[in-house]
Amino acid sequence: MTSDRQRTGRLGEDLAARYLEREGYKVVARNFRCALGEMDLVAEGAGGTLFVEVRTKRRPCTVTPEETITRAKAMRLVRLAEWYMAESGREDRPWRVDLIAVELGADGRPVRLERFPDVTSDFVGRAGHGGSD
Secondary structure, eight states: OOHHHHHHHHHHHHHHHHHHHHTTOEEEEEEEEETTEEEEEEEEETTEEEEEEEEEEESSOSSOGGGGOOHHHHHHHHHHHHHHHHHTTOTTSOEEEEEEEEEEOTTSOEEEEEEETTTTHHHHOSTTOOOOO
C-alpha cells in the first residue's frame, strides 16, 4: 500500500471511529490483526460487539466504497469476528459486521460517511451471530 493510500485509509478510519463514538460506541481495537486477517475497528455498545470494515475512496471514484465488498471479503470478516469472539470468551454475546463507507473530496475533506449495518448477511447469512445496535 502506498503512503498516500495509507493516509487515505487512516483518515477514513479516524472519521469512522469518531462517528461510532458519537453514536455511543466505545472503540476497543483499531487495525486488529491475527492469522485470519485484519479488522479495521472493533467497538462495544449496549447491544454487543460491532466489527467495522472501513472503505475510503477519493472522488471521483469509479465504484463506491460499499461496492468493493466481495463475498470472499465478507466471509473473511465473519471468520475473523467469530475468532475474536471465541478468543475473548464472548461467543454467546451478540455481534455483527458493519461497513462504514467514506468518500473524500479532491481537497481531502469528507463528503460522505455512511454506515451499512450487518453488511455480511447478504453474503453469509445470519447464522452464528446476532445484531448489535
